[in-house]
Amino acid sequence: MPPAVDDHSAGHVPAPDRVRVVEVDIPSDVNLIERVVELVRRECEEMDFARRQVMLNVPVALTEALSNAILRGNGDDPAKHVHVRALVDPERLVVEVVDEGPGFDLDHAVTDPTAPENLDREDGRGLYLMRKLMDRVERIEVPHGSLVRMTLHRG
Amino acid sequence: MSFSIKKEGEVVVVDVEGQLIVGNRQELKQKVLDELERGEKKFLIDFSQTGYIDSSGLGVLVSLSKKIREQGGELRLANLNDDLKTLFELTKLDTLFQIADTRDRALQSF
Numbered sequence: 001m002p003p004a005v006d007d008h009s010a011g012h013v014p015a016p017d018r019v020r021v022v023e024v025d026i027p028s029d030v031n032l033i034e035r036v037v038e039l040v041r042r043e044c045e046e047m048d049f050a051r052r053q054v055m056l057n058v059p060v061a062l063t064e065a066l067s068n069a070i071l072r073g074n075g076d077d078p079a080k081h082v083h084v085r086a087l088v089d090p091e092r093l094v095v096e097v098v099d100e101g102p103g104f105d106l107d108h109a110v111t112d113p114t115a116p117e118n119l120d121r122e123d124g125r126g127l128y129l130m131r132k133l134m135d136r137v138e139r140i141e142v143p144h145g146s147l148v149r150m151t152l153h154r155g
Numbered sequence: 156m157s158f159s160i161k162k163e164g165e166v167v168v169v170d171v172e173g174q175l176i177v178g179n180r181q182e183l184k185q186k187v188l189d190e191l192e193r194g195e196k197k198f199l200i201d202f203s204q205t206g207y208i209d210s211s212g213l214g215v216l217v218s219l220s221k222k223i224r225e226q227g228g229e230l231r232l233a234n235l236n237d238d239l240k241t242l243f244e245l246t247k248l249d250t251l252f253q254i255a256d257t258r259d260r261a262l263q264s265f
Contacts, residue, residue, distance in 0.1 A: 030178040056207060056238040059174075063209040067177045114247040122218045125210035125246055132245050 020047065022086040028074040033066045036084055040095060043088040050155035057133040057152060058093065064126040065097040065148050073099030073146055092135075093152045100145045158183050160190065166197040166262055171205045175212035184215045188222065196228035199261050203234035213248060220252065229253075233261035 020043045026032045037059050045054045066082060074080035086095040112118065113125045130137050136151040158179075159170045167190045175183065187198060200216070202208075208216075216232070223230045233255045235243060243249040255261035 033176065033178060034174055052238055052241070056241060059207045060209055060242065063174075063176055063207070067209065067211065071177070114245075119247060119251055120217055120221060122214035123210075125213055129210055129242075129245070 019087060019089045022088070023084070025081055025083050027078045028070040028076055028080050028082060029078060030067060030070055030076075033063055033070070036066060037062050040084075040086045040088075040093070043086065044093055047088050047090060047154065049093070049152075053152060053155050061130045061133040061150055061152075062095060062097075064130045065095070065150060068126060069097050069099035069101075069146075069148070073101030075101065091154060093154070094149065096147055096149045098142060098145055098147045102146065158186055160186055163199075163262060166199050166265060167195045168199045168201060168258070168262075170201050170203070173204070174206045174208070175215070176207070176209040177211040180212050180215040183212075184219060187219050191223060191226055191228065196223075196226065197265050198223055198228065198230045199233060199258070200230070201233050201258050201261075202236070202239055203258070205236075205239065208239060208242060213242075213246060217248070217251065229265060231255055231261040231264060233258050 022039050022043055024036055024039065026036060040062055041054055041058050044058050049058070066084070069082045070076060074082065080100040083098040084095065085098075086093060111124050111128075113121065113128050118124060127137075130150065134150040134152050136149075138149045140147040140149060157172050159172065161168055167187075169183070169187065171183065190198070198219075220230050231253050234257065235254060240249070243252070243254070253264065255264055
């Protein structure tokens with residue numbers, strides 16, 4: 001039985017009518033990714049984001065960010081946690097994923113997985129997809145961890 | 156999310172139900188490798204019941220494609236919806252795989 005996802009989406013932070021907040025904290029377990037993604041995706045759907053954004057951009061980019069946080073940031077250590085905070089309003093989705101790792105330099109992760117020599121590699125597409133599917137991807141230094149913030153404007 | 160495997164003629168057909176992501180990709184890989192080890196050569200992965208695929212799911216497809224080829228076999232993909240087609244185009248993996256619009260066309264292409 002996987003641990004329960006702690007869902008604060010009912011909004012313990014007061015928010016204006018047209019802003020929805022999803023805030024969850026999960027242990028490092030890749031099997032929890034799909035449930036977190038579903039919470040955020042549902043809010044985007046409620047906010048009338050474009051169908052493709054709901055079916056492709058949001059789930060894939062957020063799966064990549066969570067997977068990076070769990071496997072790389074936290075080294076797949078179940079004692080370490082990943083915190084997710086998503087704000088969805090009629091203009092945009094802003095989702096932040098915080099892990100307990102040292103982080104990685106987004107500017108140095110520039111390998112092009114679509115180059116002919118990389119096409120049959122098994123890895124190296126995660127960050128590329130985050131950047132392609134979101135309007136903005138940033139890494140921000142936080143105490144004792146690393147934060148990745150992704151922004152997608154409603155299509 | 157689950158994978159079902161059945162045989163249609165000489166072709167091993169795998170249906171991907173739900174997502175193909177970091178949490179379950181290894182299960183798909185193992186199921187196909189088990190069939191390959193049994194001597195199967197022709198594989199079709201059908202995505203008609205698939206939601207989304209992440210980079211690790213794409214990585215497993217690339218890996219399986221190589222392993223099947225190394226054993227003298229063939230892999231086809233079928234029934235990618237528009238979103239999945241976009242994903243394959245973004246990563247240029249549409250150039251690496253043989254992708255058919257329907258299961259029947261994929262089966263006929265072997």
